[in-house]
Amino acid sequence: MTARNTHARASAARAARAAATGLATLLLPLALTGCAGQPPTPEFAIRYEEPAPADAAEARFLRDRKLIEPVLADLNAYLALPHRVTVTARSCAGEGTGYDPAERLVELCYDDLTEDRELFDHAGSPHPDEDLAEVVRETIHHEAGHALADALDLALDDRAEEDAADRFAQLMLLRTGRPEGETTLLTAARAYDLAAEADPAPDPSDEHAPPATRAESHRCAVHGAAPARHPDLATPTRAHCATTWAETRSAWTRDLDPLLRR
Numbered sequence: 001m002t003a004r005n006t007h008a009r010a011s012a013a014r015a016a017r018a019a020a021t022g023l024a025t026l027l028l029p030l031a032l033t034g035c036a037g038q039p040p041t042p043e044f045a046i047r048y049e050e051p052a053p054a055d056a057a058e059a060r061f062l063r064d065r066k067l068i069e070p071v072l073a074d075l076n077a078y079l080a081l082p083h084r085v086t087v088t089a090r091s092c093a094g095e096g097t098g099y100d101p102a103e104r105l106v107e108l109c110y111d112d113l114t115e116d117r118e119l120f121d122h123a124g125s126p127h128p129d130e131d132l133a134e135v136v137r138e139t140i141h142h143e144a145g146h147a148l149a150d151a152l153d154l155a156l157d158d159r160a161e162e163d164a165a166d167r168f169a170q171l172m173l174l175r176t177g178r179p180e181g182e183t184t185l186l187t188a189a190r191a192y193d194l195a196a197e198a199d200p201a202p203d204p205s206d207e208h209a210p211p212a213t214r215a216e217s218h219r220c221a222v223h224g225a226a227p228a229r230h231p232d233l234a235t236p237t238r239a240h241c242a243t244t245w246a247e248t249r250s251a252w253t254r255d256l257d258p259l260l261r262r
Contacts, residue, residue: 040084041084042080042081042082042083042084043072043076043081043084043085044072044075044076044081044084044085044086044087044144044147045072045084045085045086045087046068046069046072046086046087046088046089047086047087047088047089048062048063048088048089048090049088049089049090049091051090051091051110052091052093052110052111054091054111054114055091055110055111055113055114058110058111058113058114058117059089059091059110061113061129061132062089062108062110062113062136063089065129065133067133067136067137067140068087068089068108068136068140071137071140071141071144072087072140074172075144075172077261078172078260078261079148079256079259079260079261080259080260080261081151081259082151082259083104083151084104085104085105085106085144085147085151086104086105086106087106087108087140087143088105088106088107088108089108089109089110090107090108090109090110091109091110091111092107092109092110092111092112093111094111095107095109096109096112097109097112097139097143098143098146099143099146099147099150101146101147101150104147104150106140106143106144106146106147108136108139108140108143112139113132113136116132116135116191117132119191119194119195119198120132120191120194122194122198123194130187131187131190131191134183134184134187134188135187135188135191137173137184138169138173138184138185138187138188138218139188141168141169141172141173142165142166142168142169143165144168144169144172145164145165145166145167145168145169146161146165148168148255148256148259149161149164149165151259152255152256152258152259154255158207159207159208159209161207162207162208162209163209163217164252166209166214166217166218167217167221167248167251167252168252169185169188170185170217170218170221170225170245170248171248171249171252171253173185174221174222174225174226174245174249175249177225177226179226179229182222182225182226182229182230185218185219185221185222186218186219186222188215188218189214189215189216189218189219190215192211192212192214192215192218193211193212193215195211196210196211196212196215199211219233219238220238220240220241220244220245221241221244221245221248223238223241223242224238224241224242224243224244224245224246225245227241227242
């Protein structure tokens with residue numbers, strides 16, 4: 001799975017691409033800043049850019065399904081950001097979905113959706129659209145975790161921040177106890193498994209944990225949070241998962257305390 005392979009890139013390259021595509025950018029109401037001269041609302045906001053021709057189908061899928069908007073609405077209802085973070089859906093020409101702290105920008109790449117869909121198609125998934133939608137939801141939560149680590153100025157190295165971003169996705173998707181969040185994490189875990197099968201020798205320079213490790217982290221969180229709903233996940237190696245989930249929830253809730261809406 002290619003999504004979330006990069007979380008910070010040179011802001012100069014982004015600025016050049018933004019200047020080249022600015023006239024083609026489509027802004028949704030959530031991303032509008034109001035009257036001229038007013039500062040942007042401190043929240044997660046969405047912006048769509050026109051796709052490259054090869055990405056048109058996935059861009060349409062993303063917009064028609066409205067996959068991003070409810071995730072950001074949930075984040076904004078839970079957290080009061082100190083500044084705006086814009087989630088921009090765009091063609092990235094293989095650069096990879098990621099968060100840029102210099103611009104407070106999450107890039108969600110249309111071309112990543114294409115590659116993730118191919119994983120499910122190749123595996124014979126009967127519902128690739130639904131699988132891809134779940135991966136997108138998990139991806140946005142992961143990148144929001146990077147944005148929040150930045151906003152909170154958490155002292156984390158690259159690998160620790162990647163692990164923390166995965167755990168933030170777990171917090172947001174499991175904190176309410178709704179089974180929909182469990183489905184999202186288990187589908188994302190399946191995508192990581194497929195990525196591991198497709199490329200069994202991950203890049204050792206990648207700051208992320210190996211895909212198989214990330215898959216197991218998500219399954220452990222689901223099992224720890226809702227063992228009765230997932231007896232199939234109960235194995236001796238997951239005996240610690242209830243404790244691990246409780247630690248994840250406590251640690252992120254503590255770190256987020258200055259931003260929590262009361």
